[in-house]
Amino acid sequence: MDSDRPWDVIVVGAGPAGSSAARAAALGGARVLLVDRSDFPRYKTCGGGLLGVSRNEVPAEAAHTVQTHIRRAAFTRRRGSGTVVERSEPFLGMTHREPFDAALLAAAVSAGAEFRAGVSVREVLDPGDGTVALRTAGDTLVGRIVVGCDGAGGRIGRHVGVRVREVDLGLEDDVETPPGWDGDPEAVLLDWGEQPGSYAWLFPKGDRLAVGVIARRGAPEETREYLARWKRHLGLVDAPTAHSSGHLTQWREAGSPVVRGRVLVAGDTAGLLEPWTREGISYALRSGRWAGEAAAAASRTGPQALEGYARLVESVLEPEQRGGAALLAVFERWPALIHWIVSHTRWGARFFVRFCAGEASLASIGRRGWVMRVLAVLSR
Template sequence: MQDTDANQVWDVVVVGAGPAGATAARYAALGGARVLLLDKATFPRYKTCGGGIIGQSRHRMNEHALATIEADVPEVGFSHRMGRVTRVRTGAPFVAMVDRERFDQANVDAAKEAGAEFRDGANVRSLTDEDGHTRLTLSDGDDLLARVVIGADGSGGRVGRHVGVRIERADLGLEVEVPRRPEDATTGVLLDWGPRPGTYAWVFPKEKTLTVGVIERKGYGEQTRSYLDAWIKRLDLHPTEQDRSSGHLTQWRASDSPLRRGTVVLAGETAGLLEPWTREGISFALRSGEWAGIAAAAHTNGDAAALDRYEAQVQAELVPEITVGEKLLRIFTRFPGAFHFLISKTPMGRSYFVRFCRGETTLVRAFRRRWVQIVAGWLQ
């Protein structure tokens, strides 16, 4: 066990090396903090994720991460209940594609380059408050002391439980990656608004693979699996046992969920930060990770209000997006056919979808428009 000698205390320990954690570690290190980044997995590792990068994410990606972009997508197809596909050509690309294994490794590399130390295969078993520090006990028995802990260990992670995260809703995403065939010539994303309230399916084209997946509210595992099987059959794809398939829970926070407990702060999915309609979380991870890392470094440099400012920034900039996303999800859940028509058939709906994906507007700004409020009020 380590003693509490100042040389043995880390300024910042980040738990979880996904986009939020690696970004937090990078910015904390750039701020002059002595940083340790932990992850229970051995890197590089596979991660269930469509890998779509919207403009809000791209604007914040470091050079290492930008180099992992495999495709810029200029077309999207929409369907409802696996019916006829309406294709929309967007001119300039509206979304980029990354492989999460490479993307996450690139973010870790950027954190290490900034000065953070990385330790994979390190599973945090418990956190305890101790004389103004936080003691982290690992599964192998090692102990660490930190002035600030940033929790970015994902849905149901140990740090989130320590802080007391409260979740509004959790969903199960299932996906499979299949090799692209010569006949898979499309360069577009395909989105299908699904057979049950709030469900949807996707195809995201990568350089050598197609990521095919579905998402549905947690608690319906068998029917979600059947949904994925039906979607794969509809696409005339034939995955083999060698193709990657996996599942992952996504979650978003209840309105009263804490972001912090003392000097333990949360970022990204651990904090329940994602957009509820699309379940897009990478942009939330990169933004909250950056802010958390900056705040953690400032706190260790004597800025007593830094962690308070982090909470305030999340509340001011990210929580409103979650709130509007919940409104959109309620509309989509009640009227998927009308929602499909608005996005795929109307010029205004298509324009807002593409502009949102490019990072040219936000859901919050869109909901300030009078016509959007009228339509949303009518559908709700």
């Protein structure tokens, strides 16, 4: 056993959700252990776009990792002619996940959490003595509360019983910005693809360009070909590629559990992301912080303190997910309609910019019954 004294909180997974949870729990006075299979910094497949909601959650120690500030977005459908929406003030931030995640981890350690790399959890055990035991390859870790942030399909999520509604495959090439590149360093490019619900992106990040696509899991060859077509369209086929990788994302069924006894889950592990754009960093940062705060309280007063975390997910994040799922259903059925609304109507363009800036939320859709009914009709 790791020691005779249990940790107040053990956080499994040191991505944005896990580091946010560990930092919040440590600031709440808990004795915190944060573990991850990998050492940091490490590469992570992710577009790296930071909504205003995300930037508001980033601790001061990590603010320097926001490298690009976006003022324009160009929309195309099947790589056709584009339409640009813009605002004088930046509405979206860009980051590389290696320094971003490492800075969030450093902020957690600075707050008092202990970090251990190379730790893989193999089994979650309930000793029946008011603790949770985690069996690893070389030891058993014991804590009063465990926060699972070990990613989509992670062991902690399976223990809690997370129910997944959809799984998507994202593919991304991290390419070097070619000399003399004539693209706009303050603009993102978004293309709605041929596969239902799919889209592609180009996110500029100084000396690198994130070029990727995402589509529902089940057609990997079509998704790879979409990425190849997108790179050809952008003229980036011959650009040196620093990383080429894939990643599965998942989003939860409504009402899927986030707490089981003394164990709770956050971020990707809980299936918390926005279904239409598959944006997950804002969900990871918020749910991670809430989970850490609840875990610190529960380590002192008992697992009933975790109920507040479940209520926050239900009242704040679930309406956003409902709105995103409704938009995705319409987008899968009528992609041209969504493209027209976002890129050719003043309301649609303004809502997209305000959503990215953190000034509008998809919860406004998810909470309006009449809007949801209209979207349901359109998605049939």
